[in-house]
Amino acid sequence: MSRLLAQLQEQLTRFDDEGFAALANRGLLRRAQKDLERLAVEIEQQSDTEVVVKVGEQHIRFDARGPAQASCDCPAAGVCQHILAAAIGLKQRAGEAPAPVEDPLTPLRENLLAIPTAELVKHAGKAGYRWAWQYLHDLAEGEALQVTGEKHLVLALQRPRLTLRYMGGGLANLIADVELPQIEKYRVAAVLALRRALGQDVAPPEPAAAPRTQALDLGARSRGGPSARGERCRGAGGLAAALAGECAAAVRRVGRARAGAPVERHA
Known part of the structure; x- marks a missing residue:
């Protein structure tokens, strides 16, 4: 078994039906579960950079970013029923993992807390990071975020009401329960809120550039x-x-x- 396949299966054991539905929607999840009743899930290739899974006639490619960023050769855009079926099949192949001694949420929290500020800025852009920082500071400490979960982290923002599920991997694997424009800034806001809730410092954004006056542009x-x-x-x-x-x-x-x-x- 490749290192990547082991990482994927470990990540997928944290998914429940709510997590799989958040990747796409409940209708596609039901279709994927129906597919698994009649189609086999086969691992065709595996390496430390890519795992290729076959479900029926479709080929699904996974990398270290996990199922949220997997690709399928069917015409559908985004996470399709074949990606869901492949992910569920890989989870089933992993079997029921033994109960861990430590809190299963601890490594997930540590992953998010370890993300450098520069990566948060890159994910949301400078304006998006500035928005996330201001969003956090406009709310009282207890209002910003609720943290729950059993197998995976559930981060719930209160305004607007938005739930993000995290099973591991990078920032793109913070899966929202609703579609919002510029979802990246909400992911960053959730990570900053988690940092503040756990007593960590939240780096302020770079100051916005001062507007150039006409005199500066006249040469x-x-x-x-x-x-x-x-x-x-x-x-x-x-x-x-x-x-x-x-x-x-x-x-x-x-x-x-x-x-x-x-x-x-x-x-």
């Missing part, structure tokens, strides 16, 4: 750079020359008038 001319100063000097020099010419012409006209000479008229 060297607005800052009085060499080209701007040169243009101003050239303009001033031309004006001075024109004024000097006008003054000289006026003086000549006055002199001629006093001498009785005809005065030049300029249009």
